[in-house]
Amino acid sequence: MTESSRSPVVLWLSSRYENIELAMAALEEVSRNSGIENDMEHWIGMALREAVANAIKHGNRQDPEKRVMVSFDVKGDDITIRVGDEGPGFDSGSVADPLAPENQLRPSGRGIFYMKTFMDLVTFQNGDGGGGTIVTMTKNFKNKKP
Amino acid sequence: MTESSRSPVVLWLSSRYENIELAMAALEEVSRNSGIENDMEHWIGMALREAVANAIKHGNRQDPEKRVMVSFDVKGDDITIRVGDEGPGFDSGSVADPLAPENQLRPSGRGIFYMKTFMDLVTFQNGDGGGGTIVTMTKNFKNKKP
Amino acid sequence: MNKNVTVRDAGDVKVLDLKGKITIGAGDLHMREAIHQTLAGGAKKILINMKEVTTIDSTGVGELVGCYTTATNKGAKLRLANLPEKINDVLTVTQLITVFDVYTSEAEALEGF
Amino acid sequence: MNKNVTVRDAGDVKVLDLKGKITIGAGDLHMREAIHQTLAGGAKKILINMKEVTTIDSTGVGELVGCYTTATNKGAKLRLANLPEKINDVLTVTQLITVFDVYTSEAEALEGF
Numbered sequence: 001m002t003e004s005s006r007s008p009v010v011l012w013l014s015s016r017y018e019n020i021e022l023a024m025a026a027l028e029e030v031s032r033n034s035g036i037e038n039d040m041e042h043w044i045g046m047a048l049r050e051a052v053a054n055a056i057k058h059g060n061r062q063d064p065e066k067r068v069m070v071s072f073d074v075k076g077d078d079i080t081i082r083v084g085d086e087g088p089g090f091d092s093g094s095v096a097d098p099l100a101p102e103n104q105l106r107p108s109g110r111g112i113f114y115m116k117t118f119m120d121l122v123t124f125q126n127g128d129g130g131g132g133t134i135v136t137m138t139k140n141f142k143n144k145k146p
Numbered sequence: 147m148t149e150s151s152r153s154p155v156v157l158w159l160s161s162r163y164e165n166i167e168l169a170m171a172a173l174e175e176v177s178r179n180s181g182i183e184n185d186m187e188h189w190i191g192m193a194l195r196e197a198v199a200n201a202i203k204h205g206n207r208q209d210p211e212k213r214v215m216v217s218f219d220v221k222g223d224d225i226t227i228r229v230g231d232e233g234p235g236f237d238s239g240s241v242a243d244p245l246a247p248e249n250q251l252r253p254s255g256r257g258i259f260y261m262k263t264f265m266d267l268v269t270f271q272n273g274d275g276g277g278g279t280i281v282t283m284t285k286n287f288k289n290k291k292p
Numbered sequence: 293m294n295k296n297v298t299v300r301d302a303g304d305v306k307v308l309d310l311k312g313k314i315t316i317g318a319g320d321l322h323m324r325e326a327i328h329q330t331l332a333g334g335a336k337k338i339l340i341n342m343k344e345v346t347t348i349d350s351t352g353v354g355e356l357v358g359c360y361t362t363a364t365n366k367g368a369k370l371r372l373a374n375l376p377e378k379i380n381d382v383l384t385v386t387q388l389i390t391v392f393d394v395y396t397s398e399a400e401a402l403e404g405f
Numbered sequence: 406m407n408k409n410v411t412v413r414d415a416g417d418v419k420v421l422d423l424k425g426k427i428t429i430g431a432g433d434l435h436m437r438e439a440i441h442q443t444l445a446g447g448a449k450k451i452l453i454n455m456k457e458v459t460t461i462d463s464t465g466v467g468e469l470v471g472c473y474t475t476a477t478n479k480g481a482k483l484r485l486a487n488l489p490e491k492i493n494d495v496l497t498v499t500q501l502i503t504v505f506d507v508y509t510s511e512a513e514a515l516e517g518f
């Protein structure tokens with residue numbers, strides 16, 4: 001194993017919620033191979049759950065024919081996870097703040113917030129021609145949790 | 147979940163032996179979602195290990211830049227697993243029989259035999275232009291083990 | 293799918309024991325159903341015991357919030373007890389820990405309910 | 406990587422306790438090293454205790470065969486004991502179960518070694 005790039009792994013999953021556990025199983029393996037500790041893995045896993053759930057729900061609208069791509073890349077002490085879908089894309093800048101008092105009792109709208117809380121950096125890209133979303137999340141897994 | 151086609155899942159793994167465990171983790175999830183029992187999963191997993199190991203070793207020659215594709219498809223009571231590599235391809239017809247007396251003490255040459263023993267049907271295809279091998283293995287997981 | 297909610301009585305309090313993952317597609321709907329059933333049965337005091345919850349995602353958190361609102365709207369009280377540290381953290385970062393009535397133990401939660 | 410071979414003495418027999426997965430990239434080389442070391446140390450009787458082996462693949466089986474050949478070539482005897490059912494099945498289908506000297510228990514294997 002070289003230090004510079006370990007365990008590049010890509011999954012293509014059909015859009016079913018049960019496949020979230022498959023992405024989690026992959027994270028578990030990647031964590032084991034890269035020395036990511038259990039607590040850290042838990043928080044990264046939390047962000048991964050949210051990203052894959054959004055790709056299935058909002059992106060692919062649970063169409064099992066549409067795929068969710070999940071990739072894992074470890075370089076040094078950084079893990080980068082990408083989650084892509086074949087959905088309509090969206091404007092991540094206009095998502096409501098779940099901490100605003102008027103949103104506090106809303107039953108939804110916390111997923112992206114959790115992703116940003118538990119990872120160091122989260123960015124969203126829309127695919128060419130507006131189709132699809134790719135979320136890129138990075139975390140230095142040797143740092144303490146938030 | 148519809149009966150006709152559950153859990154299509156595709157993995158793209160870099161050519162490292164440790165990623166075999168990732169394919170196994172995926173099989174475990176697929177098995178859970180499809181009602182494949184533990185003993186049956188063990189034998190299917192045995193075939194999967196051999197196929198992925200061959201793709202990494204003989205196909206991609208452990209070049210981590212080259213990818214191994216693993217896909218799972220469940221239709222009714224049949225699971226179909228495909229394992230693809232980016233290697234030179236080979237002629238599966240000319241592989242030596244590991245049960246022949248002169249081969250019994252050879253330290254290798256049993257992988258394909260195990261795949262065929264533990265699955266119902268195993269076929270090999272070479273990619274276009276001779277590049278790559280795709281192994282397709284099918285098993286009725288409601289049948290008894292061999 | 294494993295049913296990961298069971299309901300029991302502690303005096304006039306309905307106690308819901310949650311277990312495992314409260315996540316999208318998994319435990320999220322069971323909790324809602326159980327709460328709705330107990331409310332439909334006329335319960336005015338509901339205690340959610342989170343001791344055995346291993347993971348909760350934003351959907352699970354949303355369900356908790358929804359159950360809290362539904363209970364309040366029906367004039368019932370809802371309390372949470374035994375939050376594992378990680379679950380506590382998840383509610384804390386979204387500032388929900390102050391919205392919910394949270395107790396460290398079941399005994400404490402039942403007292404003066 | 407977990408070392409999944411430990412070596413101990415039972416009289417003049419070297420007992421190798423294997424554990425976990427004897428598979429490509431995992432436990433395959435440890436076994437070979439351990440056998441070579443005990444042979445280099447002059448051992449003439451080696452017992453492989455497979456009790457804790459959960460999985461063996463064709464590479465692991467190949468290593469077993471290789472160890473058997475190496476031992477035989479050095480005038481040493483090699484026995485296997487405590488094969489879990491699935492491991493036994495894997496050796497049976499390739500007709501290796503008759504090649505190896507297999508015993509159901511360690512005591513049986515040590516007797517008259």
Ligand SMILES: Nc1ncnc2c1ncn2[C@@H]1O[C@H](COP(=O)(O)OP(=O)(O)O)[C@@H](O)[C@H]1O
Binds near residue numbers: 058089095110112113
């Ligand atoms: N992959 C995606 N594709 C399209 N829209 C998305 C995607 N991810 C998030 N969104 C949009 O952003 C909103 C906020 O997402 P999130 O914070 O995860 O909360 P929730 O999923 O509970 O609505 C969603 O309601 C949806 O409109």
Ligand SMILES: Nc1ncnc2c1ncn2[C@@H]1O[C@H](COP(=O)(O)OP(=O)(O)O)[C@@H](O)[C@H]1O
Binds near residue numbers: 257
């Ligand atoms: N994916 C593959 N690409 C190229 N050659 C392969 C592949 N899989 C198997 N082979 C060839 O078939 C032979 C027999 O394979 P197998 O029965 O698995 O035994 P072993 O891997 O121990 O040699 C290999 O030695 C190799 O030459």
